[in-house]
Amino acid sequence: MAIDWVEARETAWRAGFESRPAHGHASFGEAIGSALAAPLRSASDLPAFPTSAVDGWAVAGPGPWTIDGEILAGSVPGPIDAGQAVKIATGAQVPAGCEGIIRLENAHVDGTAVSGETAREWREAGEEARAGEELLAEGTPITAPVVGLAAAAGYSSLDAYRRPLTSLVIFGDELLTSGVSREGRVRDSLGPMVPHLLDAAGGMATGTIGPVADTLDDHVEALRSALDSADVVCTTGGTMVGPVDHLHAALKAVDASYVLNTVSVRPGFPMLLARTPNGRFIAGLPGNPQSAVIAVVTIVAPLLAGLRGLPLPPLRETVLAEDVPGRGESTHLALVDPTGRRIAHHGSAMLRGLASAAGFALIAPGTAAKAGQRVPLVPVPGVSA
Template sequence: MPNTTPVPWAEARETAWAAGYEHRGPATELPFAEAVGSALAAPLVAVSDLPAFPTSAIDGWAVAGPGPWRIGGEVLAGQVPQPMKPGVAVKIATGAQVPEGTEGIIRLEHSEIGDDDLVDGPPAREWREPGEEAAHGEELLPSGAPVTPPVIGLAAAAGHATLPAHGRPAARVVVFGDELLTSGVSREGRVRDSLGPMVPPMLTAAGAATVPSLGPVEDTLDAHVAALRVALAEADLVCTTGGTMVGPVDHLHPALAEIGAEYVINTVAVRPGFPMLLARTPDGKFIAGLPGNPQSAVIAVVTLVAPLLAGLRGLPLPPLRTAHLAEDVPGRGNFTHLALIDRAGRRLGHHGSAMLRGLAGAAGFAVVGPDTEAAAGATVDLATVPGV
């Protein structure tokens, strides 16, 4: 039996992230939609001046020479204008290319048009110069920067169609348990599976490309091994539910041994959720063992899976937020306590490990460190759930 000394919660997060980062695959040029949520695998460089030509910052009149100016046409965005002539005013739209020879632009709201169709008003330099935002070849963002929607916009404006990044790891949930139903209500000693439908959207929110869950898988070692092999054939990460202890129907540990997986983490000093694990197969794929109780399984996603996926995509360890407690939160001895709280900092009811009602309305988990308690008014770390 492998070492079962629980790993401190903060160390577990860092270890899971480091395992993912160390074993992330090679980066490729990805379309924007596939790169978003990853990290740049190389610096983002402007492939042209930004803007590439002088661009009007306002709707107005481009003028040259002394005024007042005779109206002489218009320039819209997307057009290449003729050079300006002295004494002429050309109506220009925001974002349009400024004609060569323009000496100033009069804002529409500051302009006056006389009965003789002459434009008058105070001209100013109301345009963006070529390269004002970035020069051709200039580094815009460093390698490792998260690819967010604004980064996608910047990359497109700078002339890119793809980005060097790590794609979404493929992930699949394998649900263990003869006692689970996939439809209807709990009955006759069997309960409705909540993790099969709940965990995949969390994995998607955490950066995985997720396929439908597999199972429920019957409680035999052969069935567990077969299910793991099927899931690993098409996924970089397999998240199993249940079977993380050593009871009479807990077959995950012997199944991991059967397929040659090695433990990265085996149990974490956190309540709820301590019997979680992370293992790695000989061919570099990962298996995250989530406890069967729903809230414990979610804590395993927060603790191990979200950091692992961040590492696999080249991202930093997901930062914790903070929360201001409105009431006391007890500790859990020498284990870290992850306590459900709402957005007002109040501890939620229905917070048992097997319950989901409190979790459904939670802002996240207040982090209460080992051998401590958190008093009302304290500011504590907040671990949030992917997708919430």
């Protein structure tokens, strides 16, 4: 029986979170997009020593001051005495004895003397953080600024949940990998697209297998090959029970059990999520391109978040610019542009509308939405701003 869309997201996320691998030290590149598995603490005072906030002159005692030397960033200065002025660069260590800094643009130089208004134009040692102080809590998403903070705090790696390895298996004799659709066969769009969606959702794509022939043996062989190197395998097509839909039988052959099997959503029907005995996941995406993307945002993105120790990705909001119909007892995910207007070319087999969309407006089961109504917006990994 198909489950509710909201429940499907939560189920997929929970399955990932409960199966997240043991954490460990990961390079910044491996950790970014994941979550801290332990609090980030400063390895030293930040700054580690007083640093100038401006280009100027470090001075001591009353002025005017006699110019005597220069301090560049990266050097260790000696102390200065009363009446002495030392030119100092932004970021350079402030010398002992310094009582003020004259900004370069406010300084008046007359031969070997300098005068001007002074101020405490420097950052004190430990002003941002003291050694051992908690900078970020466990579970914090690792973004580019988090990596920068970790580097400034003295680290070269992070205690983190690594990004899951993903693989894509394309099913279908009817698919072409080059040229235009012809002679009853269609150009595959999911093979070039889905790995980028998986990367944007926090995975690390390892490769694509296929198109795979429409036989059970070929399906089983492809699944086993993908599962050898990936934590999450996404498949395209075969989620129905037609004469050449072998995914369900292939799942049985690799001893996978269903986490969820079909979700009550349109477009996007049917999709599934299964787990192997060794804790690897198989996400079955429909063969229609837009439906496949909806399966990614419904089950794969939440699953990848859970595997990285992150919370369920939040939904955004949009204000609809026009009425949007419901889809009976199913959740309706309707493509809308940044103004909340429904996009044309929104059929499940179409990508033209998706290419310019802000995301999917969520219309709850048994309802329709009116212009001016605020509704949840489901973002597309790597697409929605």
